[in-house]
Amino acid sequence: MKEGKHFFFEKKKQKTFTFQQSTREVKVFWFFFSKKNFLTFCLLACAVPAVAQTAPIAALDSALLTAMKTGAGPFPSRYAALAPAVDSAFNLPQILQTIVGLRWPSIPPDQQKTLLGVFRAYTIANYVANFDSDSGDQIRILPETRSIGSDKVVETEIVPKTGDATRIDYVMRQFPAGWQAVDVLEEGTISQVAVQRSDFRSLLEGGADKLTASLRAKVDKLSGGTLHP
Secondary structure (H helix, E strand, O other): OOOOOOOOOOOOEOOOOOOOOOHHHHHHHHHHOOHHHHHHHHHHHHHHHHHHHHHHHHHHHHHHHHHHHOOOOOHHHHHHHHHHHHHHHEOHHHHHHHHHHHHHHHOOHHHHHHHHHHHHHHHHHHHHHHOOOOOOOEEEEEEEEEEEOOEEEEEEEEEOOOOOOEEEEEEEEEEOOEEEEEEEEEOOOEEHHHHHHHHHHHHHHOOHHHHHHHHHHHHHHHOOOOOOO
């Protein structure tokens, strides 16, 4: 993974499992549980939300590991392969609106749509450019989550073949479609939304079109001129 670039979402590996809970079955068998089985049931029931919160990150991590292994392939092909995992893991419309802040409602709808499309391309291209070689890194999701209000923070580590691990946390929020990330915290504390808000502030002074043009240029550079959102 290359250093010094800002991007949403990192690499991680997790053993996944599912737990299916039937409300009807719980009612029918409630009185037949022993104390031990009841405690086991409670533990599994509590694990269901945690699985829902971590699943999008686990899928993203898997896609990033694949991206590293195919780093020699054409950029557009790797971009297309990684895009679905990024779209699933992140709520990019919410992230962009938070970055732009109070200016967002004043941007005409057609410019909002164009800016969102280019911001999405920039986010995906950043991942493709950073995860472009298999250096033997591992990604693991830590067992504990913490809360920030109603949001949940999924804690992860990128573990290099040699050297210290890098902490990358994801602030997850529940939307109608499920849990998605609305921020990434480098070293567990440095908000990428806050960093990008600062980076984009001066560009937004010139209007949404100026920010859109800047992000387009970044995508062009990251992709070696192969992508033109």
